[in-house]
Amino acid sequence: MNCNVPTDICFSFEGFCARGGKTDDHKDGWGIAFFEGKGCRIFLDAKSSVASPIAELVRSYPIHSTHVIAHIRKATQGEINLENCHPFRRELWGRYWVFAHNGDLPGFEVNSSSFYIAVGNTDSEKAFCLILETLRKAFPEGRPPIEKLYSVLEDITLNIAKKGIFNYLLSDGDYFFAHCSTKLCYIVRQAPFAGAHLIDEDITVDFNELTTPDDRVAVIATTPLTDNEVWTQIQPGQLLAFRDGNPYIISK
Amino acid sequence: MNCNVPTDICFSFEGFCARGGKTDDHKDGWGIAFFEGKGCRIFLDAKSSVASPIAELVRSYPIHSTHVIAHIRKATQGEINLENCHPFRRELWGRYWVFAHNGDLPGFEVNSSSFYIAVGNTDSEKAFCLILETLRKAFPEGRPPIEKLYSVLEDITLNIAKKGIFNYLLSDGDYFFAHCSTKLCYIVRQAPFAGAHLIDEDITVDFNELTTPDDRVAVIATTPLTDNEVWTQIQPGQLLAFRDGNPYIISK
Numbered sequence: 242m243n244c245n246v247p248t249d250i251c252f253s254f255e256g257f258c259a260r261g262g263k264t265d266d267h268k269d270g271w272g273i274a275f276f277e278g279k280g281c282r283i284f285l286d287a288k289s290s291v292a293s294p295i296a297e298l299v300r301s302y303p304i305h306s307t308h309v310i311a312h313i314r315k316a317t318q319g320e321i322n323l324e325n326c327h328p329f330r331r332e333l334w335g336r337y338w339v340f341a342h343n344g345d346l347p348g349f350e351v352n353s354s355s356f357y358i359a360v361g362n363t364d365s366e367k368a369f370c371l372i373l374e375t376l377r378k379a380f381p382e383g384r385p386p387i388e389k390l391y392s393v394l395e396d397i398t399l400n401i402a403k404k405g406i407f408n409y410l411l412s413d414g415d416y417f418f419a420h421c422s423t424k425l426c427y428i429v430r431q432a433p434f435a436g437a438h439l440i441d442e443d444i445t446v447d448f449n450e451l452t453t454p455d456d457r458v459a460v461i462a463t464t465p466l467t468d469n470e471v472w473t474q475i476q477p478g479q480l481l482a483f484r485d486g487n488p489y490i491i492s493k
Numbered sequence: 494m495n496c497n498v499p500t501d502i503c504f505s506f507e508g509f510c511a512r513g514g515k516t517d518d519h520k521d522g523w524g525i526a527f528f529e530g531k532g533c534r535i536f537l538d539a540k541s542s543v544a545s546p547i548a549e550l551v552r553s554y555p556i557h558s559t560h561v562i563a564h565i566r567k568a569t570q571g572e573i574n575l576e577n578c579h580p581f582r583r584e585l586w587g588r589y590w591v592f593a594h595n596g597d598l599p600g601f602e603v604n605s606s607s608f609y610i611a612v613g614n615t616d617s618e619k620a621f622c623l624i625l626e627t628l629r630k631a632f633p634e635g636r637p638p639i640e641k642l643y644s645v646l647e648d649i650t651l652n653i654a655k656k657g658i659f660n661y662l663l664s665d666g667d668y669f670f671a672h673c674s675t676k677l678c679y680i681v682r683q684a685p686f687a688g689a690h691l692i693d694e695d696i697t698v699d700f701n702e703l704t705t706p707d708d709r710v711a712v713i714a715t716t717p718l719t720d721n722e723v724w725t726q727i728q729p730g731q732l733l734a735f736r737d738g739n740p741y742i743i744s745k
Contacts, residue, residue, distance in 0.1 A: 277539075277574070277576075278574060278575065279576045279612050280537075280539075280576030280577075280578070280613070282538075282575060284534070284536075285532075285534045287529075287532075294550065294554045295554070298546065298547065302547070323532025323533070324530060324531045324532030325532075326532070330582075331583075331584060332583060332609065332610065332612060335610035335611060335612055337612055357584065359587060360531050360532070360584060360587055360588060361531065361532070
């Protein structure tokens with residue numbers, strides 16, 4: 242989720258969570274990262290999201306954030322344990338970077354002399370380490386303007402994506418990127434707000450009651466979370482940036 | 494807390510939490526890190542621990558871990574916000590390192606060309622970054638045996654401690670270090686177990702009912718958490734290592 246004002250993710254998380262063992266089989270752990278300014282909190286659990294007391298807390302306690310990345314895991318590479326739960330986090334240029342991957346990179350290997358070393362043994366964390374390493378080397382002086390960063394990020398993303406399926410979300414609490422390799426879609430909610438009904442749970446929310454006219458919220462997900470709204474498919478190979486709830490492509 | 498078998502920290506956390514706004518004035522945020530193998534989860538909140546729904550979860554949901562680091566903050570340097578909450582975490586040598594500091598380093602400044610850059614603006618996070626930077630440079634090939642690491646860690650610790658008050662806990666989920674600059678004490682609980690009564694809350698626990706004869710648990714805290722047990726003061730200037738609930742000094 243990316244938005245222009247801090248928003249809670251309780252509604253979307255309710256449907257998302259159901260896919261972690263109830264309406265879908267991504268039950269090998271889950272995690273969610275909330276940025277608050279430069280700060281970031283991550284809740285992780287190797288349990289399925291439908292059975293996790295920590296997920297219950299996140300469902301019921303509204304944390305307001307403009308940049309949220311959540312993940313439910315279906316293990317392809319790496320055991321079911323805490324260190325293999327997404328999202329992963331590292332620091333670069335004095336900011337936390339958070340990453341979650343949906344896919345599988347069977348042919349992917351990295352040079353072990355990388356500055357960032359994976360703690361777990363997923364392809365996902367290794368890919369994240371390579372992305373940060375590449376950005377760090379390209380911009381040793383600090384974080385560049387988004388156009389320059391986008392260009393390097395797109396190149397390394399395309400390279401990694403050759404090794405398999407590489408849908409991901411990446412953010413430092415300011416920039417927010419979504420890469421579609423096979424399957425990723427989004428919706429932008431803004432005035433006039435309407436009601437939304439979840440696919441995975443029989444829950445409806447009237448956003449009109451919860452928002453102000455200036456609010457704008459983008460929700461990005463592998464597949465649509467609601468069945469009465471129009472979601473936009475991101476094209477395979479596309480790397481979108483989001484800002485203030487708006488998606489855009491940066492031309493090189 | 495450091496122990497030989499995964500143990501929940503609910504009892505100690507209850508008393509500890511009370512100091513975050515009830516029995517003491519460390520109310521400017523709090524945090525707790527639990528290692529599970531190489532994985533690590535951190536709960537953070539910029540609210541006081543007595544008023545935090547997340548602290549309520551940690552109090553009531555027993556997470557079992559052998560390495561736990563918790564902190565309640567009384568802001569000396571840096572605003573009250575999420576990025577300034579301890580414990581801090583960074584990756585080094587493919588492991589997460591977690592750090593919490595009690596003290597104040599008014600004269601402390603670091604070279605901004607450090608590999609690790611503080612996200613927030615506390616003296617504590619800057620000191621942590623310098624420690625990891627120093628270890629990384631001393632052992633570029635990977636994590637050394639604890640004796641070698643201890644020696645470098647002790648040197649940089651003594652250097653930083655010259656700038657003020659530097660009581661800290663540091664762990665990678667395997668090694669566990671406690672440095673006393675002015676005030677730090679510990680207790681080792683092992684068979685025969687007895688009852689313990691908190692200082693900050695009128696709560697008693699009978700560890701005999703909750704443990705097996707082989708369990709050993711060390712709890713390290715700024716001041717004793719219980720009033721019917723004998724806590725050992727760590728000497729100012731001492732850097733202790735803990736393993737399996739046992740404290741020891743490593744001779745160079």
